[in-house]
Amino acid sequence: MGTTKLKTFLDWALKKAGNFETSEIPEDMLLQELLSRYEATKIPPCRICGGKLSVRRCGGGEPTVYACSPNMYDEKDNPILKPGRNGSVDKHYRDSEFIDYKHGGDSLVIELIDRYRKTKSLM
Ligand SMILES: [Zn+2]
Numbered sequence: 001m002g003t004t005k006l007k008t009f010l011d012w013a014l015k016k017a018g019n020f021e022t023s024e025i026p027e028d029m030l031l032q033e034l035l036s037r038y039e040a041t042k043i044p045p046c047r048i049c050g051g052k053l054s055v056r057r058c059g060g061g062e063p064t065v066y067a068c069s070p071n072m073y074d075e076k077d078n079p080i081l082k083p084g085r086n087g088s089v090d091k092h093y094r095d096s097e098f099i100d101y102k103h104g105g106d107s108l109v110i111e112l113i114d115r116y117r118k119t120k121s122l123m
Helices: 003-018 027-038 091-095 107-121
Strands: 054-059 062-067 071-073 079-081 098-100
Touching: 003 027, 003 107, 027 107
Parallel strands: none
Antiparallel strands: 054 062, 062 098, 071 079
């Protein structure tokens, strides 16, 4: 794909994401904006206990929802309760919710931005 086609694609992707005129935006900012919107989502640790979040809801075109599960797993992969948790959808579970609106990002867009930058640097 040539630089012009890539630029057209980037313009299209940014308009789709933000619905504003790309001609007003310096190219560096445009690429930075695209990267932040399409790079793979970093799932943060639980804001309450710092533990690893697990998927609570996903699919159906909805954003993926993560939460701090009341369970952890022993060395034989059997679920066991974390200390202080009762196994139900408790306050900790609800308050730890993290919503991934990016659906994990889009590696194709990231790859195209990378190629666009490399192509431009050769001109
Ligand atoms: Zn937690």
